[in-house]
Amino acid sequence: METWVVATGLIFVYLMASLVLGVVANRKLTVDIEDFLLYGRKAGIFVLYLTVVATYHSAFAFLGSGGFFYVHGIGFWAAGTWTLLVGAITYVLGTRIWALGKRFGYITPADMLADFYESEAVRVAVAVVSVVFTILYIQVQAQGMGYIINVASGGRISFELGTLVLLGVAAAYLMAGGLRAVYWTDVLQGIWMYLAVWIGAVYLAYELFGGPLELWRAVEAQQPELITLPGPRGFFTPGMWVGMTVTLSFGLVMQPHMMLRYFTAADARTMRLLGATTPIYLMTLYIPAALVGLGGAVALPGLANPDTVFPELLFRHAPPWLTGIVLAGATAAAMSTLDSILHANMTVLTRDVYQRYVARDRSQAHYVWVGRAIVMALLAVGYVLSVTRAGFLVTLVTLSGSGALQLLPAVMGVCFPGGRGLTRAGVLAGLGVGLVTLYVTLVVTPHPLGMHGGVWGLLLNCAAALAVSAFTARPSADTVRRVHGEVERFVYGTEEA
Amino acid sequence: MDHYPKYRSHLVPRTRDGWIATGAFLVLLALAMPPVTHSLLNRVEPVLAGLPFLYAVLLVIYCALIGVLVWTYGRGV
Secondary structure, X not given: OOHHHHHHHHHHHHHXXXXXXXXXXXXXXXXXXXXXXXXXXXXXXHHHHHHHHHHHOOHHHHHHHHHHHHHHHHHHHHHHHHXXXXXXXXXXXXXXXXXXXXXXXXXXXXXXXXHHHXXXXXXXXXXXXXXXXXXXXXXXXXXXXXXXXXXXXXXXXXXXXXXXXXXXXXXXXXXXXXXXXHHXXXXXXXXXXXXXXXXXXXXXXHHHHOOHHHHHHHHHHHOHHHHOOOOOOXXXXXXXXXXXXXXXXXXXXXXXXXXXXHHOEXXXXXXXXXXXXXXXXXXXXXXXXXXXHHHHHHHOOOOXXXXXXXXXXXXXXXXHHHHHHHHHHHHHHHHHHHHHHHHHHHHHHHHHHHHHHHOOOOOHHHHHHHHHHHXXXXXXXXXXHHOXXXXXXXXXXXXXXXXXXXXXXXXXXXXXOOOOOOOHHHHHHHHHHHHHHHHHHHHHOOOHHHOOHHHHHHHHHHHHHHHHHOOOOOOOHHHHXXXXXXXXXXXHOOOOO | OOOOOOOOOOOOOOOHHHHHHHHHHHHHHHHOOOOOXXXXXXXXXXXXXXXXXXXXXXXXXXXXXXXXXXXXXXHOO
């Protein structure tokens, strides 16, 4: 049987399995907005772990990371540092976000920030940042999926049609089962993508070089510049290394689809275990990515689009069944992130915009149906954005992460008591300065002085937030006592000093 | 005027285990960041277990960092 038939067939088997899970999740759904949006706040470690890691690792883990290793060499192994930081941030910050969400019933990050800073302007600003910057992420994932299905079918299914079909499937199971469907499909996707990338990479290492160690020897002998810093094109300078670490750790954690996951944990112990063990999955997935990218640079040099190195190697050197399994895994990687972003945007728009400003005090069922309608609208927006092709997947992901990163000072102000703290004016000023700086340092003059634009944005954001907060009114003492007191009790079991 | 509550900073550990976990994590993380990565670790030789020096040492540091997180969880910090 021809490779494209097997590959395309396996992708459709995977899609059908996702739809079945969506239908089953629908049968468990209650007419309750918290159940639809937050899995009823009862996600256990198995489901939460796999949905978090599958959401983190998107199309770029399969395509972009291999492409980065291929072009810039071992510097992308810096990715390991952000995976470790994600674990630590989840352990320290994520548990606090969970505790506050549980205690005060927050559903979105904007709920938490608007409550503490006592400001509807903060709510709107956070909601806008949440949606605008994650829509970029929808584009990245949808483009990845369209590309994968186009390649898997040998060009028989167009990029545009493939994107539409896969977006449609993700939207369908999300509308059917809400976050429960997203979580259950993420379990399937998380397991599938991990096994697929490892099996595919190790197979190629043996097929092309005789094994992983032989692959490393071949890279050292033929392209030694790929295994030292800053890489053959001088990309991985110290500033870029630090910048990618910061933006891909704090920046991704600050994205709404990740913060929402923290609200869904069943208990604090689950959150802490999640933080302690998340890096095991996240970091080890880059080991096979390095084999693919660096091995591809030796075995298949001169690719016009480096992001295609993994599928190109598979089509040339792997049996059809393996190519199909890996490409379905790549589809899973993209869909597990895409469905989470669709869900997060739906949640923000339903909760922070519709329920707040358009129609208050409607029935729970009403909001569930509004959420479904919003998913349809997001599907259309995502499709239009995704058929506008862009360059490197990782660059777009980094831009997306840098936008959400600007929420960090505000979140820290809520979750870390001590000192005078930030004010609503300070948070808004910092956010504004951070976003303007981001535009200048990522678009106008990319990465000034070799430092990632996201870090420039964060630094000036913090400076502006602290400066303005020093001269403006704090949240009321009652609110500070209520929220910070809860954090103090949760973390240390004590009252104020 | 409102009476604001006072809290000790949450950015500074309050227990011995907290200090150990924070210190170990930050030291190990610093070893995986510039300038260490771009100077001391930036070499191919000696090859460790068949892997280039930079890659192998970073892998060991990453595993140690995971160890710190798991230890922290086990100690209930």
